[in-house]
Every structure is written in C-alpha cells, then in structure tokens.
Amino acid sequence: MTTPARRGRPGYDLESLLQVAVKLFNDRGYDGTSMEDLSRKLGITKSAIYHHVPSKEELLRLAVGRALDGLFEVAESTEALDGRAIDRLEHLVRGSVLVLADRLPFVTLLLRVRGNTKAERAALARRREFDHLVTDLVKQAEAEGDVRPDIDPAIAARLLFGTVNSLIEWYRPRRGSSPEELADAVCKMAFDGLRA
Numbered sequence: 001m002t003t004p005a006r007r008g009r010p011g012y013d014l015e016s017l018l019q020v021a022v023k024l025f026n027d028r029g030y031d032g033t034s035m036e037d038l039s040r041k042l043g044i045t046k047s048a049i050y051h052h053v054p055s056k057e058e059l060l061r062l063a064v065g066r067a068l069d070g071l072f073e074v075a076e077s078t079e080a081l082d083g084r085a086i087d088r089l090e091h092l093v094r095g096s097v098l099v100l101a102d103r104l105p106f107v108t109l110l111l112r113v114r115g116n117t118k119a120e121r122a123a124l125a126r127r128r129e130f131d132h133l134v135t136d137l138v139k140q141a142e143a144e145g146d147v148r149p150d151i152d153p154a155i156a157a158r159l160l161f162g163t164v165n166s167l168i169e170w171y172r173p174r175r176g177s178s179p180e181e182l183a184d185a186v187c188k189m190a191f192d193g194l195r196a
Contacts, residue, residue: 012044014052018066021059022105030060030109031116060109061119067110068126070099075133085140086147089160090191092137094183096164101171101179108168134161160190 020041024033035056039046053059074095078088100107110127113120138153138160147156163186171182 012042012048012052014062017042017049017052018059018062019105021056022063022109025060025063026105026108026112030056030113030120057117057119060113060117061122063106064110064113064119064123067099067103067106068123068130070103070107071096071130072126074099075130078137079133084146085137085144086191089134089137089141090187092134093160093164093190094187096161097167097183097186098179100164100167101173101182104168104171104173111165111168131157131161163190 017038021033021038024038024041028037033056035046035049038056038059039049042049053062074092077095078092081088081091110123113123115121115124134157135154138147138156141147142149142153147153167182167186173179177185
C-alpha cells in the first residue's frame with residue numbers, strides 16, 4: 001500500500017507553516033507581518049502558503065484557536081470535577097499554566113490580539129467566555145466560604161489570571177522550572193499566599 005502524497009512543498013505542512021507564522025506574528029505583530037514576510041522567512045512563494053490557507057487571517061484564527069482550545073479543554077475537565085469550587089478553581093489555574101507552557105507562542109499571540117479583525121474579535125469573545133467561567137468559580141468558592149468576601153469575584157478572577165497570563169513575558173521552557181513546578185508555584189502564591 002502506498003502512502004498518499006503530502007500536499008505542499010517538502011518540509012512545509014500546515015503545522016510547520018503555522019509555527020513560523022506565530023513566531024513572526026509575535027515578533028513583528030500580526031498587522032506588521034505580511035504574507036511576503038512569511039514567504040521570505042519560509043523560503044517559499046506566497047502561492048505555496050495559499051496552498052495551505054486562504055489568508056493571513058486564517059493563520060491567525062488557527063493560532064489563537066490552538067491556545068483557546070487548550071484552555072477550554074482544561075475548563076471542560078474542571079467542570080467535570082466534583083468537590084469544592086476552590087479546588088476546581090485551583091485545577092483550572094494549574095491546567096491553564098500547563099497549557100501556557102505547552103503552547104507558549106500560541107498563548108502569547110492570543111494575549112496580544114486587540115480585536116482589529118474578525119478572527120481577533122472571535123478570539124476575544126472566547127476569552128471573555130473563559131473569564132466568565134473563572135469568575136463563576138470564584139463566586140462559588142466565595143459562597144462556600146473558601147474565598148474572601150471583601151474582594152469582588154470578577155476582580156479576583158482578573159488578578160488570578162493576570163498572574164497566569166504574565167508568564168508569557170518571562171517564562172521560557174527548558175530554562176529553570178518545569179511546567180509542573182511553575183504551576184505549583186502559581187497555585188501556592190494564589191491560593192496560599194506569600195506569608196509563611
């Protein structure tokens with residue numbers, strides 16, 4: 001049995017094209033990156049890129065979708081858990097840190113979108129949906145007496161995920177902490193605090 005021929009230029013399938021596009025989008029900004037820039041970086045023609053995707057915006061949609069899909073997989077696994085809301089919230093935070101570490105370039109790009117295109121607006125809508133899930137968990141944890149009642153749950157959720165999201169600025173895989181150690185540190189800070 002013969003294997004089907006792979007589409008596109010050897011060495012450049014959709015996945016490798018997406019990896020390079022995300023790197024360029026993060027380095028230059030989405031708006032500052034042209035398909036010409038991408039074709040030069042890859043050493044292929046623009047038509048070879050269009051063989052895989054119909055537009056630059058589709059590359060953006062696929063990239064931010066990769067990050068969002070990971071976060072929503074964690075959210076779904078969190079919703080399936082029994083137990084106290086605070087424990088589910090910690091599971092969500094821990095899992096989100098692991099997604100960030102695993103899909104760092106994609107999450108970085110997601111956190112930089114501003115809503116200038118249809119793909120960006122769709123990504124921002126999904127981020128707001130995720131934010132609402134976090135806020136709801138904080139509200140449940142407060143109702144169960146596990147979270148301070150004097151901090152607005154929406155603010156607590158934003159501060160919590162502001163901490164998680166800040167990791168894109170300094171975390172680099174293979175330098176120091178493993179993703180699991182990083183998730184442990186974030187959860188200890190967020191749920192236990194700094195005081196000994």
